[in-house]
Amino acid sequence: MKAVVIHAAKDLRIEQRDEEPVGPGQVAIAIEAGGICGSDLHYYNHGGFGTVRVREPMILGHEVAGTVKALGEGVTSFVVGDRTAISPSRPRSQCEYCLRGEQNHCLEMRFYGSAMPMPHIQGAFRQTLVAEQWQCHKVADGISTNEAAMAEPFAVTLHAVARAGALIGKRVLVTGCGPIGVLAIIAAQTHGAREIVATDLTNATLKKALEVGADRAINVATNPEMLAAYAANKGYFDVQFEASGSEKAVRSGLEVLRPRSVLVQLGLGGDVAIPQNTIVAKEIEMKGTFRFHEEFGLAVDLINKRRVDLKPLLSGVFSLDDAVAAFEAAGDRSRSMKVQLSF
Amino acid sequence: MKAVVIHAAKDLRIEQRDEEPVGPGQVAIAIEAGGICGSDLHYYNHGGFGTVRVREPMILGHEVAGTVKALGEGVTSFVVGDRTAISPSRPRSQCEYCLRGEQNHCLEMRFYGSAMPMPHIQGAFRQTLVAEQWQCHKVADGISTNEAAMAEPFAVTLHAVARAGALIGKRVLVTGCGPIGVLAIIAAQTHGAREIVATDLTNATLKKALEVGADRAINVATNPEMLAAYAANKGYFDVQFEASGSEKAVRSGLEVLRPRSVLVQLGLGGDVAIPQNTIVAKEIEMKGTFRFHEEFGLAVDLINKRRVDLKPLLSGVFSLDDAVAAFEAAGDRSRSMKVQLSF
Amino acid sequence: MKAVVIHAAKDLRIEQRDEEPVGPGQVAIAIEAGGICGSDLHYYNHGGFGTVRVREPMILGHEVAGTVKALGEGVTSFVVGDRTAISPSRPRSQCEYCLRGEQNHCLEMRFYGSAMPMPHIQGAFRQTLVAEQWQCHKVADGISTNEAAMAEPFAVTLHAVARAGALIGKRVLVTGCGPIGVLAIIAAQTHGAREIVATDLTNATLKKALEVGADRAINVATNPEMLAAYAANKGYFDVQFEASGSEKAVRSGLEVLRPRSVLVQLGLGGDVAIPQNTIVAKEIEMKGTFRFHEEFGLAVDLINKRRVDLKPLLSGVFSLDDAVAAFEAAGDRSRSMKVQLSF
């Protein structure tokens, strides 16, 4: 089978790999759709991020869906031909964190396509993936595998919403309208946010934010005063979903957040200088959110029932052999939201 | 009467002021003890902090206790001769924050000795203070007004504990062992912290930390590796009370905090650079804590019932006329924890 | 002006009353729509409920909307002709509960149409109501005052949702599909419940439950086994909104709730015998919910933005002079969901 393998920055290859055997409790899936994520782009463009570096060839990818083609012994919840989204999160459910229900912090996590441990955890951009039955979530009739492959980034934002606490009556600011920011808008609206204001530096992404349900979109490159106006009376927003990783977005958010509000940090971005006195004086709660656990099943469920429509995010599908072109397109925010590969 | 008035950095004067009349619902108190706080020191040493500057003469002080000498009309809960601690927090209980029970964020707050608004809010370092009945909390027999005057900084740390959530079974790190850090140790222990590790840069303060109940004290100037050892398995502490305002303390804390732990920020200190990726990957919750509200009465109550002993913090009492010497002593961490004035 | 006055059980009269003067900060509203609530029906049918009895003539009603016809001094947020929903909740915002943000427990509450205090609090079923500006919430163009008058019962269910905690990923059981149960379905769905199962004893109400968004409706009079099947593996539901006040609904709910789930009690109903051992062994959290506070404004907002559609609840509008017929119709669950008066 073919797989999409990163060797070093800008060295992405389509290679042949052996298919893995299907063990008990496992299913073999013919992958059909695979979304390119920010971390895939980091490996492709920079060979890694922070201290995490590609040190051996690694199959990329963790946003995938496909069709079941073989069943291991004892598998009862799937039949051949079922379509499924596959969670890339594989905790071992035995460490102290797993036994507290915090599986996303598993000490032995094997998340697809991660160069953090050595040997690296191989990813899911391959024609056939063998996965545990419990990683797989059936896709409903009428839902495409392209939509289903977006369950993974959507789960990230559902986890962010879960971290934020109840959104009933809350006014929400979303900073950064890449795929994660736009999915956060959908996730927040689906869970009852009273009002959503989105910011970004480009009008293309802001248009998408409005399309999926933001009440207002502000280009803070051209109109920073529109956001700043919310600072009156100590602030306006109850919750900020920070999806840009930019220091400026954090700092301007702190100005317009009310006392005792919550800033949920989704975006990654190295060191940021924050005004500690604002955190103190407004009693801001800044909390990180990392991947997801039970939210993957919830994401598939909401997609299956058409409670959410993620199709507006899909900006292009490239064939496997055009993977390099796909990665280049995915990295261009002016024209791409979510780019997927077809296998 | 005499009052302690700041005019500019290093320009502190003892001046005569008229006593205020006692209105309905008010009491006049002969102040006996007044503790010098970090913010008083900032005014004294630097003429302010951040953008807050002394722009007109201002009476300093907000940690005070004394004896009731006159009663306004309708006052029933005090008699002349009662000793009382006086809360410096004076919200108006009418703004949107007050009506959410968040009086410490009152839009019309008149906290004693604050140069934030213009005209400044005059402070409580004066021989006679006229206060609202509801600001006053009776001091029990056998408790000195020196102890009672520490109710204010203790209330700050009780509010920090309330912000942290339940401490049952929690392992706690306290960074910075000035008066606030040491009081945070007492507050955390009184509310059930399972284990408390304290850090500072000087042995004198660490000794005090152990004296009031810390299980371990680490000098991170000389033995940083002792703290760093707690980083194994993604971290050890469930809660950090950060009372130094130092960037280094925040950053080293993030290394040894467990996933989903809480960093309660007490210390003030301008911009600090934080590793956003750690906040995200460990899903840390960093939350500010600011002053107090109902915790002032609780502080007096715990002192009155001898549930806590704050006497070890008191390093010296200076007479009013030696106020300048008192401020100099208070600013010298090597010899002073809490310095008070006697009126 | 005319008003709807209860004198005793089954003694409802249309009487003339003087219009009240419009004071500073107040508005006079020509009431157009008034919904009949369960408590109105209790006064009408039984002269009260529990120990609360009608002891003097009292204007009924608290679910009202109308058009502003006069403005008191200093009113700036309305103009004559504006349509408005009026919150019947009038806390004084000065007691200990108000200052904790728990205004629905105000010790001096003056909720429209309540016989609890003596003299009774006169209600809002009158042709002209004078209300405080802060009680009034503007109704958007295109929204009828009939819809707006449902903001009050909807606010009750929004408060119930707020009491339940975040609904993300939660499976919800709603027992009792009268107006409150049906509005709870709408409120829960709007705030992200993953799945909603509704139960009642009559098919007419269950049909309405499905119409507004329940995933499944079970008639527990005819098919109790359909609900009982959810008891496997210690239970299925994370949250129950109990809107029937029936002991049976509470008890059967406890069987199908998961360990650590929440039963939010909305329905009123005297003594109920509960199996204490189930509460203990499954660590159930049973919590009451009472009226609302800030949720009234949220209710109007969600109606105004068409985020919810409450029109399906309206079963009939009677003219003021037919009030007795309206009350008789409102009491007949087989044909009525929400009955309103037209003024």
Added chain:
Amino acid sequence: MKAVVIHAAKDLRIEQRDEEPVGPGQVAIAIEAGGICGSDLHYYNHGGFGTVRVREPMILGHEVAGTVKALGEGVTSFVVGDRTAISPSRPRSQCEYCLRGEQNHCLEMRFYGSAMPMPHIQGAFRQTLVAEQWQCHKVADGISTNEAAMAEPFAVTLHAVARAGALIGKRVLVTGCGPIGVLAIIAAQTHGAREIVATDLTNATLKKALEVGADRAINVATNPEMLAAYAANKGYFDVQFEASGSEKAVRSGLEVLRPRSVLVQLGLGGDVAIPQNTIVAKEIEMKGTFRFHEEFGLAVDLINKRRVDLKPLLSGVFSLDDAVAAFEAAGDRSRSMKVQLSF
């Protein structure tokens, strides 16, 4: 070895049993102290409780401590001669509840001395117990195994405190001053309750309540008005720990609890009739608490560090051969708090 075996109500026998082999990861413990619990008494006096009945001979007991006498393969955290408390809670850590961190609700729980499943789970009142290493918690020098054996019921009350939420500043009512009520007083005080009022029907137990730290003890059989006085202004207490299982205690508690307070139900007792309207109107949160999980280790830790002193609870130690006399004594509340067996 000898074991204490229940055959039917009032049919308790000392019988010979074979010692079990010590497997990998296990330790063999010479049991020294075993406390008699309320559930042991139910089996002895009534042959069970509710629908749970003794259907085959079962070794009783789950509050035990002793000395390690043999180590299984791979055991590194103990040496022969170590003294240890043994947690009777044995979840399998694989079901959906365990993987949410709710191990006390494990679908495959094997709690010592439980007749709920068939075959019954044999208990720990035996001369040698073989347990998993992770069940064992070392006892510190100077702590008796009698004290250590009280870690189990103490853990029950620590879990109750964890369920109650932070106790900082809270006024607490404890109803029922048997061993669980008295331990709840200790647990609540250790975790910062501001004030604790205890009630019971007998003066002997109330005396013990005061001895361990209650601020006030009320005999509600002779002085119910002392409790009722707390009902003014909608109630006084923020938290009730209900440890009697009595309907009257629940109902009188609801009268004196404040709006939005928490009633933590520890006591077991069949059906109780509760006033649903009070739950609703005061928005009371009644929550069950069941056994414990991580609190067992915490209990041992607090005992080891002498943060708590449980010795006042011990009313008598009987030799194994006098087990029947021990059970009779344990059932007599007028003379016994906690009765233990010596093995």
